[in-house]
Amino acid sequence: MNWLYAHLPHLYAETWLPQFHTGEPVALIRDHNHLIEDANDAAKACGVDVDMSLNTAFCLCPGLQVTPRDPCRQQRALERAAVIASRYSAWLGLDAADGLYLEIASMKRLLGGVAQIQHRLQLALQQMGYSAVIAVAPQPKAARLLARAGQHRCCDQEQLIQALADIPFTALGIEAKTELRLAKLGLATVQDLVQLPSGDLSYRVDAELTLYLDQISGRKPWLPPPFKAAERFHWYMDLEQEFESLEPLRFYLAQGVGQFCRFLQKRCLAAQVLRLKLQHRHRAPSCVDIKLANIDNRPESWQYMLNSTVNRLELAAPITAMQLSAALFEPLDDRDLHLFNNVSQECDQKKTQLLNRLSARLGIHNVHFLQISTDPRPEFQTICASQPAAQAQRPAAALVAPLWLLPQPQPVAIDRYIIQRGPVRLTSGWWDRNAAHRDYYVAGDSGLTTQWLFRDSDGTWYQHGWFA
Amino acid sequence: MLDQLFDRGQVWQRHQYSSPPAIDTGFATLNQHLPGAGWPAAGVTEILYPQHGIGELSLLLPSLAKLSQRELWIIWVGPPWRLNAPALAAAGVDVRRILVVSPAQNTGILWALEEGLKSGAASAVLGWPQQASSTQVRRLQICAAQHEVPCFVFRHQRPGGQNQQTPSALRLQLKPLSTDRVEIRILKQRRGWPAAPFPFTLQRCPAFRYPAGSTPSTGDAGRAGGLGGSGNK
Numbered sequence: 001m002n003w004l005y006a007h008l009p010h011l012y013a014e015t016w017l018p019q020f021h022t023g024e025p026v027a028l029i030r031d032h033n034h035l036i037e038d039a040n041d042a043a044k045a046c047g048v049d050v051d052m053s054l055n056t057a058f059c060l061c062p063g064l065q066v067t068p069r070d071p072c073r074q075q076r077a078l079e080r081a082a083v084i085a086s087r088y089s090a091w092l093g094l095d096a097a098d099g100l101y102l103e104i105a106s107m108k109r110l111l112g113g114v115a116q117i118q119h120r121l122q123l124a125l126q127q128m129g130y131s132a133v134i135a136v137a138p139q140p141k142a143a144r145l146l147a148r149a150g151q152h153r154c155c156d157q158e159q160l161i162q163a164l165a166d167i168p169f170t171a172l173g174i175e176a177k178t179e180l181r182l183a184k185l186g187l188a189t190v191q192d193l194v195q196l197p198s199g200d201l202s203y204r205v206d207a208e209l210t211l212y213l214d215q216i217s218g219r220k221p222w223l224p225p226p227f228k229a230a231e232r233f234h235w236y237m238d239l240e241q242e243f244e245s246l247e248p249l250r251f252y253l254a255q256g257v258g259q260f261c262r263f264l265q266k267r268c269l270a271a272q273v274l275r276l277k278l279q280h281r282h283r284a285p286s287c288v289d290i291k292l293a294n295i296d297n298r299p300e301s302w303q304y305m306l307n308s309t310v311n312r313l314e315l316a317a318p319i320t321a322m323q324l325s326a327a328l329f330e331p332l333d334d335r336d337l338h339l340f341n342n343v344s345q346e347c348d349q350k351k352t353q354l355l356n357r358l359s360a361r362l363g364i365h366n367v368h369f370l371q372i373s374t375d376p377r378p379e380f381q382t383i384c385a386s387q388p389a390a391q392a393q394r395p396a397a398a399l400v401a402p403l404w405l406l407p408q409p410q411p412v413a414i415d416r417y418i419i420q421r422g423p424v425r426l427t428s429g430w431w432d433r434n435a436a437h438r439d440y441y442v443a444g445d446s447g448l449t450t451q452w453l454f455r456d457s458d459g460t461w462y463q464h465g466w467f468a
Numbered sequence: 469m470l471d472q473l474f475d476r477g478q479v480w481q482r483h484q485y486s487s488p489p490a491i492d493t494g495f496a497t498l499n500q501h502l503p504g505a506g507w508p509a510a511g512v513t514e515i516l517y518p519q520h521g522i523g524e525l526s527l528l529l530p531s532l533a534k535l536s537q538r539e540l541w542i543i544w545v546g547p548p549w550r551l552n553a554p555a556l557a558a559a560g561v562d563v564r565r566i567l568v569v570s571p572a573q574n575t576g577i578l579w580a581l582e583e584g585l586k587s588g589a590a591s592a593v594l595g596w597p598q599q600a601s602s603t604q605v606r607r608l609q610i611c612a613a614q615h616e617v618p619c620f621v622f623r624h625q626r627p628g629g630q631n632q633q634t635p636s637a638l639r640l641q642l643k644p645l646s647t648d649r650v651e652i653r654i655l656k657q658r659r660g661w662p663a664a665p666f667p668f669t670l671q672r673c674p675a676f677r678y679p680a681g682s683t684p685s686t687g688d689a690g691r692a693g694g695l696g697g698s699g700n701k
Contacts, residue, residue: 347539347589354587355567358580362571370553370563382553388564394557402672403525403556404549420647448644449521450672466521466549467672 002105004089004114005143006121007133008081011098012069013038014129015077019065021129026065029054037069083229084128088121093140093224099147101140101224114154140224141215145171145190157218164216165191178206190216233263233274235324242281242318246310249322253310256324257290257302264297269329271295274302276309279321286316291364293355295330301356308360376428377436378405378464400424402452402465409454409462417443417453426454442467491618494530497668498652502638503660507531510616511637511658512609516625520548522644523670524622532592533560535618540591541567543584546577548596548624565591574598578608585611585619594620606635613637641665648672 013020013028020026025043027036034054046061057064074097082100086092088111091103104117111117118134125132135146136154142164146153149167153159167190169182182205187193193201193209194217202210214220235256243249257274264270274290290309292301358367368384372393375381378401422441429435437457444450452465490506492499499505507513507528517524536542542565544551553563569580577597584593585608593612597604600621612619621636639656645667653665 350587351589354589358569366570368568370566372553401552401555403552405552407550444647447519449519451521468521468525
């Protein structure tokens with residue numbers, strides 16, 4: 001008796017539709033084909049049933065309230081239920097849209113037996129408004145089969161085989177063709193199938209079905225992938241009065257950031273971005289990201305970045321509440337655990353620190369690295385990136401270009417110049433709107449400077465750079 | 469008389485001092501004229517230039533190419549124009565080591581220069597302040613000397629004003645003579661006198677890649693590539 005499976009048949013409706021357990025008829029429909037997916041007792045009493053088309057349902061029950069299912073919310077509902085269940089087991093697996101696997105062999109002694117666990121979980125889910133069918137079996141898939149067949153029971157290996165006798169093999173959800181074949185063989189229940197030699201079944205009927213049966217009976221192992229609840233940091237502070245400046249609130253923000261750092265340290269995590277959200281009375285809330293150059297969980301880095309961000313920030317309107325939140329975390333590198341950092345790590349730390357300081361005061365967009373793109377047009381060859389390129393880059397085949405480029409080519413009067421070298425023709429960019437047909441020249445002017453000029457296809461001359 | 473002074477150890481002989489650490493400029497002619505045969509490795513080098521496009525940057529390229537082989541960054545603070553990465557790469561500079569910082573104000577530029585020098589993450593710091601008073605240059609000089617980082621400050625020079633005192637370790641003035649020659653005047657050097665200006669061949673643009681002549685005709689853009697920058701040979 002290792003695994004427990006909780007099937008929550010009305011999970012979505014119970015989570016998101018508060019009227020589900022009242023007397024009004026409510027139904028949930030699938031988004032893609034408008035068939036009824038779930039209906040409450042009041043609706044079922046009118047004859048509405050699962051897989052019925054929406055029109056039919058409305059004919060039967062004109063007052064039916066219909067809600068389409070949102071897969072994203074479905075996942076969130078399941079994760080909520082998983083968080084409740086995680087009290088009873090460390091190994092939790094999510095199944096499809098409405099089921100949970102729990103490993104309970106290791107928890108039996110602590111929680112006082114399997115029946116106790118089953119009972120307590122049932123109660124906990126009930127308190128949260130979920131109705132659940134819970135089954136326990138030696139194999140996860142067996143528990144799932146029992147629970148999904150509506151069998152609220154707890155069995156060991158022998159009892160399992162007996163219990164399978166009550167379940168028709170249609171509950172396995174196999175293809176209609178295979179089902180027909182099995183029916184022709186005179187088989188009716190899952191027990192009949194499990195007792196057949198699996199080699200023969202695999203050869204004569206279906207290999208996939210055989211594997212599934214083997215996993216149910218325990219002849220082949222299968223374990224659900226463990227689920228980890230997503231961590232979120234959230235800190236909120238309501239202000240008693242409106243503040244026009246963040247200056248008096250610095251202290252509270254620093255407390256929030258301190259909490260954030262403790263939150264991270266406790267979980268051995270680090271983060272790069274913390275979002276500061278400021279609520280205004282008559283405006284949409286404004287958001288500012290407090291962003292470090294690299295992941296970190298030390299209070300001094302975060303406090304420094306907070307101060308610099310607050311210094312640069314101009315409030316659009318007086319604020320009524322503040323909120324700090326973060327949802328993206330990364331595990332802390334193990335390098336921080338070394339007592340003696342080697343030189344390159346120390347250097348990396350210094351680099352990170354410098355980047356933090358520069359971007360805090362000057363703004364992240366004013367600090368960048370260079371990368372080289374493969375575009376032949378000089379103005380698109382240099383990319384300003386937030387990280388240096390991973391590998392050394394060499395321009396594939398390029399014009400001999402100057403070190404300085406003007407932000408925009410400037411029209412010039414060619415009679416001031418003496419052409420020294422040229423031309424080199426560039427015809428490129430036909431694939432977008434910035435097509436270039438240019439003849440590039442190296443030219444000098446009366447001040448003995450060397451410039452990079454080009455002549456456009458319509459004969460206009462431009463300066464594009466300086467050979468500095 | 470001189471012997472007596474020598475005996476008493478009262479004569480300072482220039483070569484007794486170990487020459488200050490220096491970075492090879494990559495140009496033999498220039499090395500000869502500079503104290504320690506190269507750019508000051510722990511100090512500010514001021515480069516005065518009358519206008520853009522006379523080779524003020526090409527002067528540094530060989531040493532930057534060498535510095536970029538180190539793990540540290542070369543920090544460019546407040547460059548006046550967009551930096552063209554392929555041209556740098558063609559001159560042998562590893563562009564991964566380049567960090568460009570563009571502060572909006574002059575104070576920001578000076579601050580970022582100082583931060584870069586202090587950080588310990590830079591192999592060289594280059595700056596283009598619009599203005600820098602003597603005090604501000606002194607601050608940079610002290611930071612650079614303490615943290616042993618070369619700092620190059622480019623100063624667009626208005627007519628006059630090159631004779632004001634400077635705390636920097638080296639101050640050069642460039643003057644274009646022709647399209648591939650500049651005159652370099654050392655206005656200040658540590659442990660040395662201002663020297664007479666000397667002409668210096670500096671190839672600003674790898675012109676040999678371009679066909680000579682000025683008649684507009686078709687050229688082949690795809691072939692060019694590879695070497696850029698400068699050479700004094």
